[in-house]
């Protein structure tokens with residue numbers, strides 16, 4: 001693994017909610033009194049129209065520029081975005097492509113991973129992570145995760161390494177990075193690649209170094225719901241190794257290097273559109289502000305709900321994987337809130353809490369007009385496609401992932417949430433747990 005030796009920016013979480021330019025359609029009430037905002041609305045998980053309207057003039061101008069240019073696929077706009085993204089992420093090379101799924105695929109293809117190889121990854125992530133491994137003909141190996149970051153647990157990874165292991169594919173879930181310092185050390189010692197699935201973590205960092213700059217290669221998604229999202233599909237591969245970047249550029253264009261109709265390797269068609277690149281260039285300029293808004297809302301949630309954690313916080317840390325597997329404890333945690341590692345900047349792509357009373361909790365939120373989602377309801381080894389027996393995979397014991405998968409719930413967090421909506425989410429969650437505190 002190589003990384004530039006520069007000093008990395010550390011984006012600290014100092015903002016408080018509400019931020020200055022925030023829409024305040026209701027004055028924030030005193031949370032201690034469980035006072036709902038005067039007007040209750042439906043609080044959605046995400047509202048992309050609000051995001052667009054907040055920067056409409058800039059987006060429209062950028063799109064018109066592309067439409068006028070007549071250059072719609074790759075070209076100058078994509079190159080400019082690649083350079084700006086590389087600068088932001090502190091990497092030498094960034095290569096645009098058609099989706100986050102393709103970014104993973106291109107990364108694995110460029111590393112030469114294929115049939116007979118194993119890649120250790122997380123069982124608790126979006127399906128695309130493991131699908132990319134299977135798609136190149138390799139075998140996903142599922143390791144357990146950490147109870148706080150939901151990232152790969154280094155101990156579990158070590159236990160699963162074998163002679164066929166070629167890479168570790170670490171996922172930075174919900175906006176917080178996996179423990180890349182330990183994982184990159186493990187990979188270096190074993191002489192294997194570290195690949196980052198950074199689809200949910202644009203702007204997150206670990207020890208001051210951004211997501212995407214730790215692995216030999218990393219993949220980002222610009223699916224519209226991502227914290228840096230396009231108006232369609234898009235993806236990016238980053239690396240500090242110029243030969244790898246060159247291979248990815250060839251692979252994304254049907255294996256063409258220099259001459260247009262001379263195909264040197266078997267690639268795919270996965271190019272980034274100029275319109276998406278132009279939109280992403282505009283949004284990248286707002287990303288730090290937006291990530292700070294997310295952090296400020298998260299801080300407000302955490303301070304408002306901390307009292308309920310104290311009542312029932314379960315010590316999942318005290319259980320080793322083996323002990324949990326043998327003897328799963330009774331669910332008694334009232335509420336578990338995200339706990340960013342001290343060395344991490346969490347950009348809260350999602351605000352994901354945990355409760356053993358998930359069904360009742362979601363029904364309560366819905367009654368109060370607050371949307372919620374479960375990311376993800378099934379561990380990847382339990383997905384029908386892997387249960388079908390058609391594709392090889394293997395797994396270590398997954399007690400922490402199983403437990404977390406049963407308890408997670410994500411609640412609305414996006415930069416354009418109004419103060420009143422944030423208060424509505426806070427009050428709804430408070431009223432549920434206040435009614436469920438054991439006497």
Ligand SMILES: Cc1ncc(COP(=O)(O)O)c(C=O)c1O
Nearest residue numbers: 099100101126128199221222223
């Ligand atoms: C963790 C993770 N990996 C990979 C992907 C795939 O990205 P895309 O939908 O752009 O193909 C996503 C997004 O959906 C994701 O959340």
